[in-house]
Amino acid sequence: MKKMSKGRLVFEIFNYIILISAALTCLLPFVNLLAVSLSNRSAVAAGEVLFWPVDLDLSAYEFILHSNRFIRSFLISLQRVALGVAINIVVIILTAYPLSKSSKDFKSRTVYSWFFIFTMLFVPSMIPSFIVVQNLGLIDTIWALVLPGALPIFNMVVMLNFFRNLPKELEEAALIDGAGHWTILWRIFVPLSTPSIATITLFCIVNHWNAWFDGMIYMNRPENYPLQSYLQSIVVTPESIMQVMNPTDEMARLLLSLSNQTARAAQLFVATIPVLVAYPFLQKYFTTGLVMGSVKG
Amino acid sequence: MNKRKLKRNLPLHLMLIPGIIISLIFVYLPLVGSVMAFQDYNPIKGFFGSEWVGLKNFEFIAALPGTFQVLRNTIYIAFFKIVGNIIVPVTFALLLNELRSNKSKRVLQTFIYMPNFLSWIILSGIIMDLFSPSDGLVNNILGVFGIEPIFFLGDKFWFPVTMIVTDIWKGFGFGTVIYLAALTNIDPSLYEAAMIDGAGRWKQTIHVTLPGMAPIVILMTVLGLGNILNAGFDQIFNLLGPAVYDTGDVIDTFIYRLGMIQAQYSASAAVGLFKSVVSFLFVSLSYLLADKLANYRIF
Numbered sequence: 001m002k003k004m005s006k007g008r009l010v011f012e013i014f015n016y017i018i019l020i021s022a023a024l025t026c027l028l029p030f031v032n033l034l035a036v037s038l039s040n041r042s043a044v045a046a047g048e049v050l051f052w053p054v055d056l057d058l059s060a061y062e063f064i065l066h067s068n069r070f071i072r073s074f075l076i077s078l079q080r081v082a083l084g085v086a087i088n089i090v091v092i093i094l095t096a097y098p099l100s101k102s103s104k105d106f107k108s109r110t111v112y113s114w115f116f117i118f119t120m121l122f123v124p125s126m127i128p129s130f131i132v133v134q135n136l137g138l139i140d141t142i143w144a145l146v147l148p149g150a151l152p153i154f155n156m157v158v159m160l161n162f163f164r165n166l167p168k169e170l171e172e173a174a175l176i177d178g179a180g181h182w183t184i185l186w187r188i189f190v191p192l193s194t195p196s197i198a199t200i201t202l203f204c205i206v207n208h209w210n211a212w213f214d215g216m217i218y219m220n221r222p223e224n225y226p227l228q229s230y231l232q233s234i235v236v237t238p239e240s241i242m243q244v245m246n247p248t249d250e251m252a253r254l255l256l257s258l259s260n261q262t263a264r265a266a267q268l269f270v271a272t273i274p275v276l277v278a279y280p281f282l283q284k285y286f287t288t289g290l291v292m293g294s295v296k297g
Numbered sequence: 298m299n300k301r302k303l304k305r306n307l308p309l310h311l312m313l314i315p316g317i318i319i320s321l322i323f324v325y326l327p328l329v330g331s332v333m334a335f336q337d338y339n340p341i342k343g344f345f346g347s348e349w350v351g352l353k354n355f356e357f358i359a360a361l362p363g364t365f366q367v368l369r370n371t372i373y374i375a376f377f378k379i380v381g382n383i384i385v386p387v388t389f390a391l392l393l394n395e396l397r398s399n400k401s402k403r404v405l406q407t408f409i410y411m412p413n414f415l416s417w418i419i420l421s422g423i424i425m426d427l428f429s430p431s432d433g434l435v436n437n438i439l440g441v442f443g444i445e446p447i448f449f450l451g452d453k454f455w456f457p458v459t460m461i462v463t464d465i466w467k468g469f470g471f472g473t474v475i476y477l478a479a480l481t482n483i484d485p486s487l488y489e490a491a492m493i494d495g496a497g498r499w500k501q502t503i504h505v506t507l508p509g510m511a512p513i514v515i516l517m518t519v520l521g522l523g524n525i526l527n528a529g530f531d532q533i534f535n536l537l538g539p540a541v542y543d544t545g546d547v548i549d550t551f552i553y554r555l556g557m558i559q560a561q562y563s564a565s566a567a568v569g570l571f572k573s574v575v576s577f578l579f580v581s582l583s584y585l586l587a588d589k590l591a592n593y594r595i596f
Contacts, residue, residue: 008498011395012395015392015395015396016396016401018392019389019392019393019396019405020405022389022405022409022469023404023405023408023409024408025466026408026409026411026412026466026470027408027411029423029427029434030411030423032423032426032427032434033422033423033426036426047432047437050434090315091315091316091319094312094313094315094316095312095313095315095316097309097312098309098310098312098313099313101309105306106306106309107306108310112313112317115317115320116316116320118324119320119324119325120580121577121580121581121584122324122328122573122577123573123576124323124324124327124328124330124331124569124573125327125331125552125565125566125568125569125570125572125573126549126552126553126556126557126565126569127333127552127556127562127565127566127569128327128328128330128331128333128566128569129323129327130556130557131327131330131333131340131562132322132323132326132327132330136322147319147322147323148323149323150315150319150323151315151316151319151320156316175305180305180308181305181306181308181309181312182308185312206414209416210414210415210416210417210418211416212416212417212418212531213530213531213534217557228416228418228419231418231419231422232418232535235418235421235422235425235535236421236535261426264422265422265426268418268419268422268423271416271418271419272415272419275414275415278414279411279414282414283407283410
């Protein structure tokens with residue numbers, strides 16, 4: 001390696017300082033959140049907790065284990081992710097495949113394309129959308145959370161571009177052998193597209209896991225809230241954490257050793273865990289899948 | 298031959314049915330429902346029974362004292378978010394690109410990329426704590442430098458600034474990764490040629506790296522234009538308090554309050570329709586420009 005010039009050395013040091021500080025601003029808030037959730041409430045109130053728990057106290061997590069609202073909404077979110085993502089993937093693949101054909105092979109493609117492009121350009125506003133969901137009788141059902149967003153159009157475009165980049169010879173050979181489009185899609189295109197499908201699946205999981213507004217407006221009864229909608233209610237009106245219906249003795253004891261801040265921190269942290277678990281996979285597929293899907297726009 | 302081709306293509310039409318039904322119900326139907334902006338909508342009478350009032354709802358909105366302010370806030374916040382979400386990630390991509398060790402590159406990317414995957418609910422909870430004037434970390438740090446505590450979320454000047462900065466903080470890692478991918482696609486022989494011509498690292502950055510990134514930067518800038526009325530509902534809704542409505546209330550939070558809280562359905566739909574139409578024009582323009590400048594096609 002060549003010897004670095006003095007200016008280069010100074011630059012490298014500054015570069016590392018800037019990049020590491022940026023990385024720390026992304027990491028430390030979560031370390032702080034974890035430390036607060038594990039600390040004693042008086043230490044938190046006194047502002048003593050920074051990045052390490054003070055007077056280790058697990059009662060916030062005990063509270064979560066006994067909080068049926070938290071657990072219930074967590075389960076609703078899991079259910080929503082499973083159902084919602086399955087629907088997303090099927091609808092995305094079915095829509096992307098025909099649109100990936102050239103208009104020479106599939107004449108109506110242009111018309112269909114414009115039908116879907118329009119949905120990217122014109123976003124309907126809140127109240128008419130709400131009224132539609134209401135009139136379909138979806139309020140307070142899980143379908144209100146999975147059907148309106150069943151076709152995430154940008155993910156569909158990523159899938160479409162991926163399909164389009166698959167070698168055309170594969171399809172031509174299959175057609176000559178007498179295979180129909182259903183066979184070509186499920187037997188050739190889908191197996192060849194696993195990296196892209198993995199990326200899209202992860203996108204959809206994160207979207208469903210993080211969505212909160214639909215839960216808030218489409219669920220009249222708070223016990224139907226998915227996790228992020230429940231968390232929204234405790235973040236924006238902190239008093240609601242402590243409102244527990246008919247507390248048991250165990251609960252009453254726990255509530256005494258908690259503060260809004262520690263209970264909230266613990267719940268936010270637990271909600272973060274699934275994303276952290278998925279994170280290595282997200283990283284692995286995100287860039288590859290995204291770049292592959294968008295090379296030829 | 299043609300008949301056979303028609304038959305062969307039948308599955309293609311069938312495959313599109315689910316997507317079409319979903320779009321018809323949840324995009325096109327609400328769009329038709331937007332005619333309620335010209336009605337005095339009554340939930341019991343529905344779209345067909347409600348009385349038509351022409352432009353009355355729009356006149357009502359235009360006469361409200363805060364409407365212009367809301368529009369101004371939206372554009373102010375959205376504009377700086379669009380600009381910041383390009384400049385900051387491009388800078389970080391260039392800085393990361395200068396690192397020689399691939400391992401530190403990867404580790405640093407891993408950290409800055411993370412906030413992007415968390416919901417604004419979780420981030421709002423964290424931001425409220427971090428920026429608290431009494432015991433927030435940010436004010437504690439500022440205190441070390443002798444700066445008086447700032448009420449970031451309750452101050453008319455600081456609220457929009459905090460929205461812009463935290464939004465860039467959430468998203469810059471994602472953008473950095475995209476731009477970095479563009480950087481690795483630059484032909485290495487260009488650097489070699491520059492080196493033979495005696496260009497140092499700095500000159501290489503100016504004459505090779507930046508021009509190599511230009512197409513994707515132009516593309517992202519142009520596509521950002523379509524977001525000029527999206528100040529970021531998920532973020533602002535959760536952090537906004539009445540004390541900062543003057544500078545922090547944006548179109549989407551305004552639509553929500555009118556429709557969901559005050560039950561002024563038609564007025565809310567009128568603001569919504571205004572937003573949809575203006576956004577439609579901007580998004581169409583942005584795709585048109587992207588096509589002209591960067592050869593980008595949506596499909």
